[in-house]
Amino acid sequence: MRVGIFGGTFSPPHKGHVNAASCFKKEFDLDALLIVPASVPPNKEGTEILPGKHRAEMCKLAFAGIPGCEVSEIELKRGGTSYTYLTLTELSAPDRELYLLMGSDMFLTLGSWRRPDEILRLATIVAAGRVNDREIGEQMERTRKRLLSEYGGDIRFLDNPVVEVSSTFLREKIGAGEDVSLWLDDDVRNYIEKENLYHV
Ligand code: ATP
Numbered sequence: 001m002r003v004g005i006f007g008g009t010f011s012p013p014h015k016g017h018v019n020a021a022s023c024f025k026k027e028f029d030l031d032a033l034l035i036v037p038a039s040v041p042p043n044k045e046g047t048e049i050l051p052g053k054h055r056a057e058m059c060k061l062a063f064a065g066i067p068g069c070e071v072s073e074i075e076l077k078r079g080g081t082s083y084t085y086l087t088l089t090e091l092s093a094p095d096r097e098l099y100l101l102m103g104s105d106m107f108l109t110l111g112s113w114r115r116p117d118e119i120l121r122l123a124t125i126v127a128a129g130r131v132n133d134r135e136i137g138e139q140m141e142r143t144r145k146r147l148l149s150e151y152g153g154d155i156r157f158l159d160n161p162v163v164e165v166s167s168t169f170l171r172e173k174i175g176a177g178e179d180v181s182l183w184l185d186d187d188v189r190n191y192i193e194k195e196n197l198y199h200v
Helices: 015-027 052-062 074-078 084-091 116-122 134-151 167-175 186-194
Strands: 002-008 032-037 069-071 097-103 123-128 155-158
Touching: 002 015, 002 084, 015 032, 015 097, 015 123, 015 155, 032 052, 032 074, 052 069, 052 074, 052 186, 074 084, 084 097, 084 116, 116 123, 116 134, 123 134, 134 155
Parallel strands: 002 032, 002 097, 032 069, 097 123, 123 155
Antiparallel strands: none
């Protein structure tokens, strides 16, 4: 069984996330795809993060259109700082091949995550483009070579249609009362409105 994993803060989940996930599922012919909202992402320790309950609910709405995709609360249940190697360890099984999706920004930092050796041993890494930028493409190629020579494993680049948007940008726009319909699913926007999230 080929299982895809896509972790993140998802505050809120946007069309950049959904398009990358959908492309990932098709390109790698995945049987299942798990969206994993982090409890406390290591790179966001000490910052204020929306409660996991809201982020998980928004993920259910945002990714509902991808068949075979479900939201896993594995990291929210574990609590504390969410380390990917622990999640992969929990999800790995003899009959499963794991594929881990991440955007180019996260991929470029993978060498400094906790236990990159375990991450590369347990999963095929799939890096998606977030911006159309040749310099970043070259950095990704160098990072791939360096990680493979240090840890071995398998690293692929996803040929996804790039959607240049971030959750930070959207939180700011929502806070300022601006239109975000271009980047957010209608159900996610309605949820944000109903729960009065991100308003300052
Ligand atoms: P923030 O602005 O709050 O840091 P973000 O938009 O980067 O949020 P995250 O939830 O932190 O979103 O990202 C989860 C994963 O999705 C990461 O691997 C990130 O690289 C990837 N990702 C985020 N935005 C995009 C995008 N537009 N296209 C492809 N991948 C993306």
